[in-house]
Amino acid sequence: MSRFLHKKFKSLIPYDTSEEIESMKGYVRLNTNESPFEPSPKARSYAFQASQGLNFYSDPECSLLAEKISSMFGVKQSEIVFGNGSDEILNFIFAAFCENGAAFPDITYSFYKILADYYGVDYVTIPLRDFRISPEDYNELNERTIFIANPNAPTGIALTLRELEKIITSNRDSLIVIDEAYVDFGAESAVKFVRKYDNVIVIRTFSKSRSLAGARLGWCMTSENIARDMKTIKNTLTPYNINAMTQAAALGALEDEEYTQKNIALIRMTRDNTKTRLREMGFEVLDSSTNFLFARHKTISGEKIFNGLKKYKIIIRRFSNPPELADFNRITIGSTEQMQILLEIMKGIVKNETK
Numbered sequence: 001m002s003r004f005l006h007k008k009f010k011s012l013i014p015y016d017t018s019e020e021i022e023s024m025k026g027y028v029r030l031n032t033n034e035s036p037f038e039p040s041p042k043a044r045s046y047a048f049q050a051s052q053g054l055n056f057y058s059d060p061e062c063s064l065l066a067e068k069i070s071s072m073f074g075v076k077q078s079e080i081v082f083g084n085g086s087d088e089i090l091n092f093i094f095a096a097f098c099e100n101g102a103a104f105p106d107i108t109y110s111f112y113k114i115l116a117d118y119y120g121v122d123y124v125t126i127p128l129r130d131f132r133i134s135p136e137d138y139n140e141l142n143e144r145t146i147f148i149a150n151p152n153a154p155t156g157i158a159l160t161l162r163e164l165e166k167i168i169t170s171n172r173d174s175l176i177v178i179d180e181a182y183v184d185f186g187a188e189s190a191v192k193f194v195r196k197y198d199n200v201i202v203i204r205t206f207s208k209s210r211s212l213a214g215a216r217l218g219w220c221m222t223s224e225n226i227a228r229d230m231k232t233i234k235n236t237l238t239p240y241n242i243n244a245m246t247q248a249a250a251l252g253a254l255e256d257e258e259y260t261q262k263n264i265a266l267i268r269m270t271r272d273n274t275k276t277r278l279r280e281m282g283f284e285v286l287d288s289s290t291n292f293l294f295a296r297h298k299t300i301s302g303e304k305i306f307n308g309l310k311k312y313k314i315i316i317r318r319f320s321n322p323p324e325l326a327d328f329n330r331i332t333i334g335s336t337e338q339m340q341i342l343l344e345i346m347k348g349i350v351k352n353e354t355k
């Protein structure tokens with residue numbers, strides 16, 4: 001730490017990317033819930049075409065994308081905000097709307113806590129029950145902004161729309177942020193609530209089902225007033241936050257819905273087959289509505305499973321914190337071939353460890 005760092009940042013604990021950097025060194029990457037499939041050919045060719053205009057600044061409103069999303073998702077362009085990944089959307093929300101504090105599940109996407117700490121937001125965490133979010137626990141939150149990943153990560157379990165609506169209607173003085181990073185893999189989108197209620201933000205990303213994690217693009221849909229506030233924050237901090245090649249690639253991806261849907265179907269099928277096979281090997285696997293599985297073995301520690309796979313250059317995500325997750329690992333669903341290899345190696349690990 002240098003002597004110039006502001007004292008308010010001296011105890012910051014940032015998002016830990018060390019394992020992600022390690023995984024880029026020749027590993028099969030099943031640790032960050034990316035898509036195993038390349039971006040759609042249309043996304044790539046649009047990005048290449050856009051590279052010709054890189055001498056100009058990018059469109060700060062992402063107008064072509066906003067137009068496309070507006071027609072696909074039934075919201076107005078003025079109700080859409082784009083971020084450099086959905087992480088940046090979360091950043092804008094914590095900056096703008098958490099004066100009365102925040103609330104989120106005790107086990108959920110780790111970035112909520114990291115951003116709350118960064119902005120000095122007072123937050124409460126609400127325990128899951130049997131790995132599930134229980135809507136009845138989301139009462140009397142005193143105008144705190146409520147963050148719900150649906151489906152939740154790392155559990156993979158989704159709430160129904162009826163359950164989500166219960167949280168919204170019990171907290172009409174709170175802003176409800178529904179993070180739908182994984183919704184395409186098996187949950188129902190809450191986007192219709194953006195029209196019905198004025199206290200809802202639905203966040204989406206291009207990083208998962210649309211194979212564009214490296215392009216960094218997320219967006220949210222919300223009421224016009226909330227969107228305007230968020231754009232004030234965006235235009236203060238990073239007016240040109242989405243680069244031109246990313247805007248073009250994302251448009252290409254949206255125009256190739258067939259490609260996205262085909263990949264989603266394949267991931268879901270591979271996920272369900274992998275789940276069955278892991279259960280046969282003695283794993284407890286939570287029912288997932290996402291592109292990952294959250295699993296622990298009945299007798300073998302999570303660490304042994306993790307290290308056993310790492311020896312074969314496969315990297316999954318370990319959860320050592322909180323203690324009740326100590327034996328869980330989160331396994332991203334890769335291609336069918338990658339999962340076949342994983343299962344073969346896993347069979348060997350289980351056999352060796354239970355001798």
Ligand code: PMP
Pocket residue numbers: 032033084085086087088109149153179181204205206207213216217218
């Ligand atoms: N929300 C959830 C629940 C996530 O798991 C992730 C990524 N791991 C994100 C948001 C952020 O994704 P991105 O910034 O790539 O859009």
